[in-house]
Amino acid sequence: MPFDRALFDALEPGQRSEISRLPLPRKQLGWSAKTLLVILRIYVVVAIPVVIYAFIKALDH
Amino acid sequence: MSDEISSFEFPPATARGDHLLSREDLLRARSRLIIRRIRADRRWLKLLWLLAGPGVLVMLGENDGPSMVSYATTGASYGVGFFIPFILLTFVMAFVVQEMTVRLGAATHRGHAELIFQRFGPFWGYFSMADLVFGNVLTLVTEFIAIQAGGLYFGLSSWVSVAIGVVLVLASLSFRRYATWERALMALAICNLLFIPAALFAHPSGAQLAHAMAHWGPLPGGFTTAFLTVVLANIGATVTPWMIFFQQSAVVDKGLTRADVAQGRMDTAIGALIAAAAAIATVVAAAPLFAAHVNVSSFASGADFATALQPLIGTTGATLFALGIIEAGLVAAMTISTSSSYALAETVSARHSLNLDFSGGKLFYGAAILSTLIAAGVVLIPGAPLLAMTLTVNVIATLLMAPALLFLLLLVNDREIMGDLANGWRTNLAGGVIVTGISLVGALYGVITVFPNLLGQ
Numbered sequence: 001m002p003f004d005r006a007l008f009d010a011l012e013p014g015q016r017s018e019i020s021r022l023p024l025p026r027k028q029l030g031w032s033a034k035t036l037l038v039i040l041r042i043y044v045v046v047a048i049p050v051v052i053y054a055f056i057k058a059l060d061h
Numbered sequence: 062m063s064d065e066i067s068s069f070e071f072p073p074a075t076a077r078g079d080h081l082l083s084r085e086d087l088l089r090a091r092s093r094l095i096i097r098r099i100r101a102d103r104r105w106l107k108l109l110w111l112l113a114g115p116g117v118l119v120m121l122g123e124n125d126g127p128s129m130v131s132y133a134t135t136g137a138s139y140g141v142g143f144f145i146p147f148i149l150l151t152f153v154m155a156f157v158v159q160e161m162t163v164r165l166g167a168a169t170h171r172g173h174a175e176l177i178f179q180r181f182g183p184f185w186g187y188f189s190m191a192d193l194v195f196g197n198v199l200t201l202v203t204e205f206i207a208i209q210a211g212g213l214y215f216g217l218s219s220w221v222s223v224a225i226g227v228v229l230v231l232a233s234l235s236f237r238r239y240a241t242w243e244r245a246l247m248a249l250a251i252c253n254l255l256f257i258p259a260a261l262f263a264h265p266s267g268a269q270l271a272h273a274m275a276h277w278g279p280l281p282g283g284f285t286t287a288f289l290t291v292v293l294a295n296i297g298a299t300v301t302p303w304m305i306f307f308q309q310s311a312v313v314d315k316g317l318t319r320a321d322v323a324q325g326r327m328d329t330a331i332g333a334l335i336a337a338a339a340a341i342a343t344v345v346a347a348a349p350l351f352a353a354h355v356n357v358s359s360f361a362s363g364a365d366f367a368t369a370l371q372p373l374i375g376t377t378g379a380t381l382f383a384l385g386i387i388e389a390g391l392v393a394a395m396t397i398s399t400s401s402s403y404a405l406a407e408t409v410s411a412r413h414s415l416n417l418d419f420s421g422g423k424l425f426y427g428a429a430i431l432s433t434l435i436a437a438g439v440v441l442i443p444g445a446p447l448l449a450m451t452l453t454v455n456v457i458a459t460l461l462m463a464p465a466l467l468f469l470l471l472l473v474n475d476r477e478i479m480g481d482l483a484n485g486w487r488t489n490l491a492g493g494v495i496v497t498g499i500s501l502v503g504a505l506y507g508v509i510t511v512f513p514n515l516l517g518q
Contacts, residue, residue, distance in 0.1 A: 006094065007082070007087070007090045007091065007094065008082065008090070010090040010091075010093040010094045010097065011082075011086060011089060011090045011093060011316070012170070012318055014169070014170040015086070015089065015170045015316060015318070016082065016086050017083045017085055017086050017412065017414075018083070020170050020171060020313075021410065021412075023179045023410075024169075024171070024176070024179040024180060024478065025179075026179070026180065026181075026182060027180040027181065027475060027477070029181075033471060036467060036471070037181070037185070040463075040464055040467060043463060043464065044188070044464065046507075047460040047461070047507065050456065050460060050507040050511060051453065051456055051457050051460060053511060054452065054453050054456040054511075055449055055450075055452075055453040055456075058446070058448065058449035058450075058452040058453055059446050059449045
């Protein structure tokens with residue numbers, strides 16, 4: 001199959017699977033984003049027992 | 062065909078490092094060439110038709126089995142009133158959230174799970190993927206419950222209806238071409254509109270509907286725990302974490318670029334409009350149960366509603382309702398299983414595309430197949446705690462919506478990856494209000510779950 005320039009150029013470079021698989025660098029977080037993520041961790045720690053409790057309680061139905 | 066595509070070789074590696082288009086690239090490139098030609102010809106309707114898909118599928122996919130049961134419960138408990146405009150509002154919220162995923166996908170060409178993993182690190186990457194996949198598997202169970210219940214209405218045994226559901230879900234994965242998969246699902250998903258003729262058999266009053274829209278009422282019973290639970294169920298039926306992951310991945314797989322964002326928005330708006338129409342129609346179709354004072358608290362599935370509606374809206378109306386429930390479960394099973402596949406493969410840097418052939422996408426297809434088989438198997442286990450799973454799914458979805466929305470907002474404000482498609486102050490305000498609202502509602506849902514008598518009856 002001959003090389004087809006039009007087909008090759010139809011995709012943006014970032015769309016090609018070889019390039020899109022290269023990882024992006026880690027984001028440098030500001031204090032507000034860091035604070036939000038800390039709050040999120042606390043939220044998750046609280047939410048998981050609620051999910052477990054809800055399931056156990058639902059088993060009684 | 063696949064061999065020809067796999068061996069498509071380009072000249073030696075260039076400075077950009079690209080020398081080979083994979084099968085998924087080639088299929089996507091062909092679609093992009095057609096899009097480019099249609100855009101140059103200024104055939105805007107054709108362009109919209111070609112670029113539509115992810116938005117319609119995500120909105121109609123979220124009108125799933127449990128969601129339609131929630132809407133039916135709403136209609137049977139409150140009739141035509143407050144919840145008609147409220148449901149419309151929830152779809153406006155869904156549009157605001159999902160529109161951000163269109164921009165994220167078009168700007169970065171990466172899925173939501175991989176962006177979280179790469180930008181915020183492995184902890185949040187694995188957490189987001191794990192909670193999504195866990196929630197999705199439980200949700201898949203509820204979809205097969207809907208398929209099973211719909212089948213029972215037509216006299217099919219559980220085994221037969223679940224087996225048919227599994228075969229159709231697996232068949233949808235066999236196309237190995239995103240565009241074909243998308244169009245096949247859209248054709249099936251449009252059957253969500255079966256609830257509209259079902260609603261017409263309930264002979265709704267136009268004046269009553271107009272009054273409900275204009276006055277957000279009536280609201281029989283006022284503000285109670287039961288009312289709040291229905292509010293939460295309706296929000297949970299419209300805005301959920303899997304939708305964010307799915308639409309972004311589908312936008313990437315379809316190959317949308319920055320130039321296509323306007324059509325992506327329209328696709329999402331059209332999907333929201335169709336899904337809202339189907340959801341409101343379900344409320345209207347079930348409203349005769351409210352008028353007849355039928356107690357639906359013991360109803361566990363869509364089939365119970367269809368059976369109860371038969372003497373009120375006739376056999377044809379009830380049959381359409383039951384068919385709608387089956388369709389809702391089926392389309393959701395197809396989209397949700399794919400959402401898990403995308404998230405899992407993106408997180409572990411495996412190849413992820415519906416354009417892959419099976420040998421290139423073992424993990425991607427394997428995850429969808431395995432989750433489908435597990436969910437279907439669980440439904441068929443005698444004595445399995447299906448009701449407990451259904452109830453827990455709602456709690457998981459509502460509680461985990463807050464983290465999903467927060468990451469969505471952080472990513473869509475990340476100018477390094479978004480450029481000029483990053484959120485402006487208006488979208489941040491709308492997104493912030495929705496995130497705060499849904500987080501508070503989710504927290505309230507959690508509190509009510511643990512302390513059910515907190516607000517009285």
